[in-house]
Amino acid sequence: MVDFKTNIAQALAKETGVDCEQLCGWLEVPPEREMGDYALPCFKLSKTMRKAPPVIAQALHDALTPQQEALCLERIETVGGYLNFFLDKAMVAREVVSEVLQAGPRYGGSDKGVGKTICIDYSSINIAKRFHIGHLSTTVLGNALYKIYQHLGYKCVGINHLGDWGTQFGKLIVAFKRWGTREQVEQGGVDALSELYVRFHQEAENEPALEDEGRYWFKKIEDGDQEALSLFNWFKELTLKDAQRVYDLLGVHFDSYAGESFYNDKMGRVIDELEAKGLLTESQGAKVVDLSDYNLPPCLILKSDGATLYATRDIAAALYRKDTYDFDKCLYVVAYQQNLHFAQWFKVVEMMGYPWAKDLEHVAFGMISFEGQTLSTRKGHVVYLDELLERAVEKTRAIIEEKSPNLEDKDEAARQVGIGAVIFNAMQAGRIKDIDFWWDRALNFDGETGPYVQYTHARCCSVLRKAQGYALDGQTQWDQLTDEEAQKTIMLLMRFPEVVEEAALRNEPSMITRHTVEIAKAYNKFYYEHRILDEDEKAAVARLQLTRAVRQVIAIGLGLLGIEAPERM
Template sequence: MLDYKQYIASKINVDMDKAELAQAVTEIADDKLGDYAFPCFRLAKTMRMSPVAIAQKLAAEITPDEVITKVEAVNGYLNFFVNHRTLVKNALGDVLAAGENYGNDTIGNGKTICIDYSSVNICKSFHIGHLSTTAIGSSLYKLYTALGYRVIGINHLGDYGTQFGKMIVAFKRWSSKEAVEKGGIGELQRVYVKFHQEEENNPELTEEAREWFARIEKGDKEANELFEFFKKITLDDVKEIYDRLNVKFDSWNGESFFNDKMSEPLKMLEEKGLIKESQGAKVVDLSDYNMPPCLLVKSDGSSLYATRDIAAAIWRKKEYDFDKCLYVVAYQQNLHFKQFFKVLELAGLPWAKDLVHVAYGMVSLEDGAMSTRKGNVVLLRDVINKAVSKADEIITAKNPNLPDKAKVAEQVGIGAVLFSALENSKIKDITFTFDRVLNFDGETAPYLQYTRARCNSIVEKAGNGADAKIMPDFNALDNVETLRLCKLLAMFPNVVKDAAFKYEPSILSGYLIDVAQSFNRFYIEHRVLCDDLGEQAARLMVVRAVGTVLKKGLALLGIESPDAM
C-alpha cells in the first residue's frame, strides 16, 4: 500500500523529521490545482527565506517520476500532481486485497487504551442523555481496536451515594419486590420520582434516606441485599439495550468498587503535603492553577466523586498499565477532570499526562432537556423502538417484499440513532429529531446503509463475481468522478487514525458521507453494467471497493450494514 503523504515527504529535501513532514501534507480538494499540498510557511524561520521562495526552491529540486508527475510552487505551497491511473489502480487494489481488514493497522501493538464511557446510574433509567457517551465511547473502542491497541472498555457504574438510601426508603414505602420484578427499572423510576415529590413536604424522608445509605456503607445485610437487587434489575435492563446497540465492556467496576480503595491515595496525598484542612473538610488547593480547591473528603468524613476517580485512576494504572485512559463525559464536568488530573500530576505521578477528558455536548429532544428526579426523561429504549418502527414503515413503503425486513428495520433504526450522536463534532449539543435521522436522502446512517446496499445489488446483478476472469479495462476509469472517488478510498486508513487520535468519530462519519455522495455521482455519470465486459469489470472494482469501505466505516461507528434495503 503506497502512502502518498510519506512518499511526498521523502521527496522534500529539508531538515525536518519525515514523519512530521508527512503529517503536514494535505489533500487538495480541487484536482485542477493538484492532488497533495505541502505548506512551506513553517520552514521560513529555519531556512531564513520567504515561504514563496522556499516553495520555488524545493519545486525545482524535485524530479517527476512514475508516482509524482508534476510539482508546482503556488503562493508558498508545494502542489503535487500524482499519476492518476496509478492512484486509481493502487487505491482499488489496496481495498480489494485487504477486504474487511482495510484501514486496520499495527500502530497500537503492545499498547493499552482504557476508555471509560456510558457509566449508567443504578436505579435510574437509561435515557437519551446517555446516547453520546455510549456511542462515542463505543466507536473509539472499535477504532483503537482496528489500530492494534489492546482496548479496555469500562462502564464506571454510578452505584454509590445517598440516592441509594432514597431508593430504599421509596421502595419500602411505595413498592415491593414483586412490583419491581414485574415493572423493572420503570417501577424503580416511579418510586424514585415519588420520593423527590414527597421529600419537598416531608424533610424527614431525607434523614431516613441518609440512615439507610449509612447502613449500606456499614455492610448491613438488609440494606445491601436491597442494593444488589436494585443493581441486578438495572443491569438486566441496560445490558439488553447495549446488546442492541452493539456496545461492549470489559469492566463493570463502578464507584462502589473503589469504596475500600481510597485510603491509600488519600494517605499518599497527605504524605506529599498536598491535602489541607478547610472548615473540617480535606481539600487540595489549586488556586495557583486558577481552579477552586479539589474537595476530597467532606467535613462529615464522606468521600466525593474526585476521591473515587483518583482511586480508580491509580487502580486502573496498576491493573492495566494503560498508555492512555480516556473519559468520555459531558463538558459540564470539565472542571472536575481538570481538578483531579492536576491533583495526580502534583502528586508526581508521571502517567497523569495520559489521562484525557473526551468532552461532548448534551443531547435533548425538541421539547427540551431532561431530569431523572422530575421524571421528564426520554428512555433510550423508547427512542430505539420508535426509530426501528419508523424505519420499518419506510422500508415497507419502499420495498415491501424485502427479505428479513424486521432485521433490516432494526439495523436501520439503531444505525440512525447512533449516527445522530456521531455525525457532528462531539462538543456540539444535539437536538434529536426522528424525521431528520431517518432520512434516506440526507446525510444520515440510512443514506450510507442504502448506498452500501446499492453496491451489493449492482454486484449481484453482475453475477456476484462472474467478472473475476475478465481483464478490467482501466481506460474506463480515466475520468474525474472515478479519480475523486478513488482518492477518497485511499484516504480511509488515515481517516481511521485521525478519528481515533483526535477522539472524534465524526471525522469518520463525515468522510463516509463524502464517499457515498462521490459514489452516487460516479454511478449517475458512468453505467456500471454494460455490454463492454472490460469496462464493466473495471467499474465493478470501484463498486466493490466502495461497498467494502462503507461497511467497514459503519462498523467502526458501531452501525451494521444490511446487504439489501
C-alpha cells in the first residue's frame, strides 16, 4: 500500500530541509475531514525557516501543487499557518481496500519484531484459591499483548507466575490431614481447599499451636519432604485444573507456569551477588538495598529470620528469564497498587549492573468493581470468573432468543458474544482506569461494546452471503467509493496498522478496542446511507469489496483482543 503520509513528508523534506521522520511526526490528522486528511502546522517550521507560518504555508503550497498527482493528492489548501492535504479519494480506496484484501489475516502485522523475544507475565493466579473477577484484567490484557506483539513478528513467551509459595501451604496441609479426605477434595476441588484453609484459621483461634504446625509443614515443603511435596503438588494440580476451565473459556494459554516455588533454589544467586557488589545493608536484622539516592524506600531482600520476599523472587525470576529466553522486553501485567514494588526491584537490577534492567516494564492497570461494589474476599464481595462468564453466556442466549429467534446454533453464538462482551468491556477504557462492570453496558448490542462490533462483523458476513452472482474478482471501479461515508470507513481501515503499532508501543490494547468500534460505527453509517447490493453493478461491486475489507479488519481487531468474530448473530 502506498504510504501517503510518508510520501507527503518526503516531499516536504526536500522543500524545508527538515528530516522526513520528524515531519511525519508533525503531520496531524485534522479533527474534521473538511480540513483535509493530513495537516502540517507550519509554526513548527518558523524558527528554522525564519518566516511567519502563513508565509511558509503558502510557499509550500506553491511548491507542492505541481506534484499533487504523484503524491496521490486531490488538492492542497492553506488555512492561516496550516497546510492541509486532501488525498485522491478513488486512489485511496483502491490502495487501502486492495491491501487489506491482499494481506488477509496479516493486515496490520509486520516483521519488525522478527528475531526479538517478549516475555509477558500475566494472570499469575494463587494456588488453592478460586479464579475471581479481580484476575480478569491481568489475564485478558496479557493475552491481548501476546497477540499484538505476535502480530508484529515478535516471539512471545506467556508466563503465569503462580502464587505457589508461603506458609499458607503448610497450613493447608495441616488442615487437610486433620479434617479433609482425598475424596472430598477431589470432588470439591478449589472450593474444598478454600473451606479447609478457612477452617484452619477458625480452629487456630482456639488452638494457636496450629500456626507452628503450619510452619513446620511448610518447612518440610522447603526441605523436599516427599509427603509434603506430594500434597503440595496435588493442590497445584487441582487449582490449575479449575483455572484451565476459565482459560479455555477466555481462549488464553501460557508457555510457562513457573511460579514462586520454581525460584526457591535460585534465590542464593541474588543474595550472593548483592553481597558481592556491596549493595546489601542491614536494617533491624533484615537485609535491604538502600534506594534513598533514587527517592525510593529501601528494597527488602531478606527478613530478619532469613526468609526471602517477593522482591527477591522477582529478581531471581528476571535473571532466569533473561538467561533462558534472552528477552528484548519483559512485561509485568500487574495492578497499579504494585507500582512501588516494581520501581524498587527494577532499580535494584539496574544497580546490580545489568543493562537490560531498562527492558523490564510494569504494565499497570486499574481496579475492577462489579455493579458499583468494590470486590473484597473478606467482606464476601467476590465474583468468581467462571460464574461471571457462564452468566454472560446465559444472558446473551436470552437476548439472542429475543432478537434472532430463527438463528441457527444459538448456543455457539451466545458463547462467542457473551465471552467477547466480558473481554471487550475489560479493555474498553485505557488500562490504567478503574473498571465498574455492569451487565446492561457490557451486553448492549447498540452501544460501543463487544456485541456491537461483533454484530457489525456478522452484518458484513450476511451482506456477502447475499452477494452471489457479483463478480468480485474482476475490475473494481474505485471511484464508486468517494462518498463521505465510504471514505471515512476507508481512512479508518488505512490507519489500523498504525494503531496496532501504537498499541504495542504503549502496551495499550484499548487503542485497538476503540479503533475497531470506530470502524464498526463508520461502516454501519455507510450501510444505512447506501444500498450495498445496488442495481448498478459497478457501485455494488465496489461496496462489496469495502464490506469484505471491513469484515477482515474487524475480525483481526477482535482477534488481537482475544475475541471471536461470529459470522451469524
